[in-house]
Amino acid sequence: xxxxxxxxxxxxxxxxxxxxxxxxxxxxxxxxxxxxxxxxxxxxxxxxxxxxxxxxxxxxxxxxxxxxxxxxxxxxxxxxxxxxxxxxxxxxxxxxxxxxxxxxxxxxxxxxxxxxxxxxxxxxxxxxxxxxxxxxxxxxxxxxxxxxxxxxxxxxxxxxxxxxxxxxxxxxxxxxxxxxxxxxxxxxxxxxxxxxxxxxxxxxxxxxxxxxxxxxxxxxxxxxxxxxxxxxxxxxxxxxxxxxxxxxxxxxxxxxxxxxxxxxxxxxxxxxxxxxxxxxxxxxxxxxxxxxxxxxxxxxxxxxxxxxxxxxxxxxxxxxxxxxxxxxxxxxxxxxxxxxxxxxxxxxxxxxxxxxxxxxxxxxxxxxxxxxxxxxxxxxxxxxxxxxxxxxxxxxxxxxxxxxxxxxxxxxxxxxxxxxxxxxxxxxxxxxxxxxxxxxxxxxxxxxxxxxxxxxxxxxxxxxxxxxxxxx
Amino acid sequence: xxxxxxxxxxxxxxxxxxxxxxxxxxxxxxxxxxxxxxxxxxxxxxxxxxxxxxxxxxxxxxxxxxxxxxxxxxxxxxxxxxxx
Numbered sequence: 001x002x003x004x005x006x007x008x009x010x011x012x013x014x015x016x017x018x019x020x021x022x023x024x025x026x027x028x029x030x031x032x033x034x035x036x037x038x039x040x041x042x043x044x045x046x047x048x049x050x051x052x053x054x055x056x057x058x059x060x061x062x063x064x065x066x067x068x069x070x071x072x073x074x075x076x077x078x079x080x081x082x083x084x085x086x087x088x089x090x091x092x093x094x095x096x097x098x099x100x101x102x103x104x105x106x107x108x109x110x111x112x113x114x115x116x117x118x119x120x121x122x123x124x125x126x127x128x129x130x131x132x133x134x135x136x137x138x139x140x141x142x143x144x145x146x147x148x149x150x151x152x153x154x155x156x157x158x159x160x161x162x163x164x165x166x167x168x169x170x171x172x173x174x175x176x177x178x179x180x181x182x183x184x185x186x187x188x189x190x191x192x193x194x195x196x197x198x199x200x201x202x203x204x205x206x207x208x209x210x211x212x213x214x215x216x217x218x219x220x221x222x223x224x225x226x227x228x229x230x231x232x233x234x235x236x237x238x239x240x241x242x243x244x245x246x247x248x249x250x251x252x253x254x255x256x257x258x259x260x261x262x263x264x265x266x267x268x269x270x271x272x273x274x275x276x277x278x279x280x281x282x283x284x285x286x287x288x289x290x291x292x293x294x295x296x297x298x299x300x301x302x303x304x305x306x307x308x309x310x311x312x313x314x315x316x317x318x319x320x321x322x323x324x325x326x327x328x329x330x331x332x333x334x335x336x337x338x339x340x341x342x343x344x345x346x347x348x349x350x351x352x353x354x355x356x357x358x359x360x361x362x363x364x365x366x367x368x369x370x371x372x373x374x375x376x377x378x379x380x381x382x383x384x385x386x387x388x389x390x391x392x393x394x395x396x397x398x399x400x401x402x403x404x405x406x407x408x409x410x411x412x413x414x415x416x417x418x419x420x421x422x423x424x425x426x427x428x429x430x431x432x433x434x435x436x437x438x439x440x441x442x443x444x445x446x447x448x449x450x451x452x453x454x455x456x457x458x459x460x461x462x463x464x465x466x467x468x469x470x471x472x
Numbered sequence: 473x474x475x476x477x478x479x480x481x482x483x484x485x486x487x488x489x490x491x492x493x494x495x496x497x498x499x500x501x502x503x504x505x506x507x508x509x510x511x512x513x514x515x516x517x518x519x520x521x522x523x524x525x526x527x528x529x530x531x532x533x534x535x536x537x538x539x540x541x542x543x544x545x546x547x548x549x550x551x552x553x554x555x556x
Contacts, residue, residue: 199532202530204530204532230532334507336507336510336511337507340505340507348535351511351531351534351535352531352532352534352535353531353532355511356511356514356515356531356532356534357531359511359512359515360515360518360519360531363515363516363519364519374512375512378512379512411510411512414510415491418490418491418492419491419492
């Protein structure tokens with residue numbers, strides 16, 4: 001997001017937060033409009049409209065399939081549905097008349113947009129009434145979300161999908177091969193949807209209205225960069241009366257200013273001296289390489305945590321306390337505590353839906369499996385998937401593998417030392433020294449891992465690593 | 473009852489999870505956020521609670537936001553038992 005966009009969204013958040021009634025519907029309307037407003041230019045012109053539309057359609061269908069039929073109320077549903085459809089139509093009309101809301105959006109033909117709205121509404125109505133096969137549909141829905149996720153995260157598949165799309169009769173205009181494909185916010189949208197589907201399957205999802213559900217999925221402060229909240233916590237905040245006290249204003253303002261400073265001053269300055277494909281090929285000294293690597297490590301932290309601060313600050317203005325995503329991760333004495341403090345909402349998601357179920361299954365169903373092997377399997381699977389969440393490339397997979405092996409090594413070390421050197425057996429100064437040593441080691445382990453994350457190929461990362469190691 | 477529960481959890485955790493049978497764990501000592509027990513150990517704690525007290529802690533609840541001390545874990549177990 002640009003500074004101007006953040007400023008506009010903050011003004012909108014302040015305005016909505018001041019509403020005495022109709023706050024939810026206003027939030028729904030603005031979040032829906034922002035979905036279209038922020039969508040960047042696409043290689044196929046009309047995708048700028050269809051992708052946000054697809055997010056909305058998928059979210060509505062997910063709500064129908066995850067909400068308890070007894071808890072659905074038509075009187076609560078129709079105003080939210082009317083707002084969503086109304087905004088989709090207004091954006092479409094705006095696109096036809098010149099696209100001032102977002103010049104990147106080229107509206108499809110009115111007949112096509114109307115057809116898509118009718119099909120979505122028809123499908124939602126059908127699923128609303130057709131209760132028996134819903135468990136099967138939920139499995140299908142999970143598969144569809146995962147498939148869409150894989151499609152947008154795999155660069156090669158995207159190219160094939162664009163070619164396929166071009167051949168469809170729905171498409172207007174030519175393909176701009178120079179423009180990258182981007183389904184804005186879908187990485188986060190998909191994981192929010194999967195959380196609700198999975199919890200519904202487990203019978204744990206609380207009743208939420210259509211409006212609450214859609215706002216949760218596309219909440220504009222957290223739409224592009226998280227955090228990934230949990231729907232029951234989020235809906236609780238939405239239902240609470242909003243009365244901002246001086247402390248809340250101060251809190252929100254502080255987070256916003258801090259976030260802007262981190263993102264647009266610190267991170268953007270560090271970006272100039274951070275490792276990149278070009279820099280790696282021109283650096284001749286290991287010392288400079290270490291400096292550029294450390295700059296990247298801090299840049300990625302300040303960039304991402306800055307965005308999180310902005311989202312949390314904006315959320316406060318709307319009465320929503322979004323979860324924290326970072327807790328001084330580079331000051332942690334080991335890699336396990338680092339991962340308890342880095343991108344916390346994503347790691348918690350993976351613990352809840354990948355690591356914990358997998359570990360529980362292995363411990364319950366295969367008690368004869370050696371503990372070390374169970375730890376290795378669960379850590380590697382979880383961390384490689386976290387890597388692939390960022391993009392389906394070898395670099396991200398290897399980055400996940402690097403951290404999985406680090407967590408495994410730490411687990412084994414902790415197991416080895418537990419019986420031999422119990423906590424509290426060393427003097428306070430020795431404990432402090434070990435903590436500082438652990439922190440330095442952990443930071444450098446994480447920093448070296450960023451080579452795989454920040455450079456476009458593992459070959460470049462290897463080249464950089466060889467130079468770094470040569471200095472030691 | 474509550475203290476007994478905490479004591480039972482403490483002795484299991486010290487002996488089986490931490491491998492330090494004599495270790496004391498205070499009822500209000502953070503066990504997850506402090507890194508005392510890792511995410512893998514947490515599953516063993518959940519399986520023990522399920523087996524010993526007949527209380528299921530869901531995968532989504534295995535985090536420091538749900539319980540971070542033995543006292544909070546004992547509260548959770550008791551509240552689940554009273555629901556049954």
